[in-house]
Amino acid sequence: MPKVTEEHRLARRAQIVAAARTCVVEQGFHKTTMADVIRESGLSAGAVYGYFKSKEEIVAAIAEEALGTVDELFEKILTTEHPLTPLAALEAALNHAVSIAERPGGDVTRVAVQAWAEALHNPAILDIAGGKYLLLREHFEDVVRRAQADGTVDPDTDPKYIAQVMFGMLPGFVLQRLLIGDVTPDTYSAGLKALFRA
Amino acid sequence: MPKVTEEHRLARRAQIVAAARTCVVEQGFHKTTMADVIRESGLSAGAVYGYFKSKEEIVAAIAEEALGTVDELFEKILTTEHPLTPLAALEAALNHAVSIAERPGGDVTRVAVQAWAEALHNPAILDIAGGKYLLLREHFEDVVRRAQADGTVDPDTDPKYIAQVMFGMLPGFVLQRLLIGDVTPDTYSAGLKALFRA
Structure with a gap:
């Protein structure tokens, strides 16, 4: 994969993780939904699901x-x-x-x-x-x-x-x-x- | 309230709290439902709701x-x-x-x-x-x-x-x-x- 694309990919991933963190800080792991994370990230649902297939995967990323x-x-x-x-x-x-x-x-x-x-x-x-x-x-x-x-x-x-x-x-x-x-x-x-x- | 009735009331309440504790230890606060607590307690739904009006009240009791x-x-x-x-x-x-x-x-x-x-x-x-x-x-x-x-x-x-x-x-x-x-x-x-x- 060319370097610029990998950088873009990492930045997008970080944007989604930051959005998920904001949701979890406000309302906890359990009340946070994929829809909340998508809304907070400002990205399309397709873009978010391209990085994380489920809420469980996002929760693991922000916990880590x-x-x-x-x-x-x-x-x-x-x-x-x-x-x-x-x-x-x-x-x-x-x-x-x-x-x-x-x-x-x-x-x-x-x-x-x-x-x-x-x-x-x-x-x-x-x-x-x-x-x-x-x-x-x-x-x-x-x-x-x-x-x-x-x-x-x-x-x-x-x-x-x-x-x-x-x-x-x-x-x-x-x-x-x-x-x-x-x-x-x-x-x-x-x-x-x-x-x-x- | 006569003493025997108050004792009975406290025992019943303790029975429900113990059932809720078992559920929460196994599956956490969020996944535990009133139906789980009722099933675990062996009491009727009416009996359980007579002591705790909502899951929130039970959660507060076991947290305390x-x-x-x-x-x-x-x-x-x-x-x-x-x-x-x-x-x-x-x-x-x-x-x-x-x-x-x-x-x-x-x-x-x-x-x-x-x-x-x-x-x-x-x-x-x-x-x-x-x-x-x-x-x-x-x-x-x-x-x-x-x-x-x-x-x-x-x-x-x-x-x-x-x-x-x-x-x-x-x-x-x-x-x-x-x-x-x-x-x-x-x-x-x-x-x-x-x-x-x-």
Whole structure:
């Protein structure tokens, strides 16, 4: 396929995914219909169906996008040459989560919460969520191994267990931000510092 | 109303809520219909509608039940006379979450995840979730104040911020248990101990 056509194809696909994201942020996975996505995208029904054969395929695409956004972070933080403490990595992750949520085009953390629920009854979404989150945990595990080498974390604890807890702090932050609304990276950071000193 | 009738009424209501929980654990909030709940309960349609006028009312009842289950825990742990560290409180909360999940009648943590997603687009569920979770956070705040008084936690950090982080560890534990499946209170406890020493 010539390059210009492939670029056009990817841009069209991104346009449809963005439209679907807008619908899901507003009304959730279940109430969103193909007709909603087509209307929001401004494309013809034929054009949309040319990229996604069903609502399930679109839901998988936006779930994959939403669950993968935190991934970008680790490219940055793992390349730093300074000693990388768990606290610094968590602070970077919290700030990144908020900056992703505030991007134009709809709060993808709302899509992520939808995807968690959907994963419980939809094997395709469970595969995506399980895969993305295992990858994220492995990134945290890399952070832990570095901190163990730097001497800032006990080297005798399985880095996997520490990564479980670090990764496990993010859903609760996202959820409190959406459902209660009074958490920020700064309040969390203050809480983390007090606990890590306890 | 005579006492025996009120008891009967509550038992009937509990029977319907249990039936609805079973349906939601199996197929989620959105696919569950009143007809499903009626069939599962073994009662007549008239009997079920006598307690809940709509699916929305039943969804609210099981969301309230699922989100409130962690509450029971604090009656026990806050009455202990030993110094209560954040680590001990978190370990108790994780063990309690697993024991709730394994009760007969369906894993209520699956209902809780559904309720998180539903809360984003359903003001009645948002009210329930926000209210229950604020209450839970206040319990964690009591734990923090005690630890600050015992000298195990820095007294200069706002206990609210520490409670945000402690409460915020539970959704990520529940989610990893359901989506990845390899976390247990013991692996989490090992990870927490390493981080709290970092």
